[in-house]
Amino acid sequence: MVDVAKGVIELVSGKVRNRQGPLQMSDALETLGLESLDVLELTFAIEEKFNIEIPFNANTEFDFKTVGELVHAVEGLVAKKTASA
């Protein structure tokens, strides 16, 4: 699970536009300057890296408010995939 957190943070960091220094789990995603296409690309990159499907429709609010919430959601999806494999 540590690997998932590290991988997600690495991918999010690559999209951050307006923040210096390392990301914190408590950082709110909407304060990181991600534009709509950044969110799409980030979601795709996470899905590709962990081979999971993130249920996200751009017409509804992004379900994850902070970096930590996103990490936990991805951890959950990875665990679910491992369990069913």
Add this chain to the structure above:
Amino acid sequence: VNRVVITGLGTVSPVGLSTPSYWAALTAGQSGFGPPTMAAADRINTKVVAEVKGFVPADHFDSRQISLLDRVSQFAVVAAREAIAQSGLSFRDGLGERTAAIVGSGIGGQSTQDESFKRIYGENAARVNPLIIPRTMPNAPASQISMFFGIKGPTYAVSTACASATHSIGQAFHLVRAGAVTCAVAGGAEAQLTTGTVKAWEAMRILAPDTCRPFSRERKGMVLGEGAAILVLETLDHAAARGADILGEIVGFGMSADAGDLTAPDPDGMLRAMVAAVADASLPPAAVDHVNAHGTGTTANDAAETAALHKTFGAHATRLAISSTKSMVGHALGAAGALEAVAAVMALHAGIVPPTVNYLGPDPACDLDYVVNEARRRPLNAALSNSFAFGGLNAVLAFRRFGA
């Protein structure tokens, strides 16, 4: 300058394979949505698309013609045939040289390209069909219409994603108004519903999982569609001299670009295109009573379009009867603007505003009159038809009821 009138309408749509059947379905509030049935549809998650159903190529073309025509060109030629027949025009005796054919497509011959790439990359085919290139090229619908009907004047495609058809009709309007041609055949065609393309749209995460509910609360995105629509335009003098039935008039065209985000809508760009169309038409804004909205059903578009309508029309915005016919036919991208132009012309002609269906209730960001769920009889004089494309490209046509 010439007045530019419409004397023919042709339609191939998910709710009808002719203009009368399309219009009857729109005014009845019927939607053409259903599960996808294309090849390899089991690979996509999308549950609802708006396919053109019951279209049998052999009903319209012989086998030699079919081998030259991707589905997108088949739609275009069938729609053009209906529109030209209604107009009563023949282009064979010199008029063809004074006639334009401007037909947009966002994507072109997608099923031909899909099939060829599947064979090359997926099946290691050694060779492919020799007609892939001329079937796939985005100008194929325009070229096929030119060849089928003997149109020899300015002929080209416009490809501006979801605004392709509106830009095409606007360009044709300019040519006829300026006297560069006497007649024009203009519109758009799209046949993008392949598994490869739907997967790409899914990746953008803007497709609705349930249905298309423009301007409604709980709207969750767009439904992909396909089809074609063609309008025959000519100078008023030419139409009157031959005693043609005049269905409506194009009075203005406005264009703008956002120069901002690649995909996010911008109310300012929409505003500038609508203002330009109304000004080009020399219409007082209060004379406009109907808008066929871009109305995709995405959260972002419908809120931005509502904001732009408020800014364009001020207090008059609340008196507009606004329809999103995409709630019934889905989003046919490069054909959408032409399908919607046909709907706007028919609305003015018939005095009936088609509804925005699947509406659940108001969203605070969408607070205008969207003619929800049921068509409305209302005498109409002037209408706008809006198209706002990815890439930030906006195009708006202004129509007037002939005789208004």
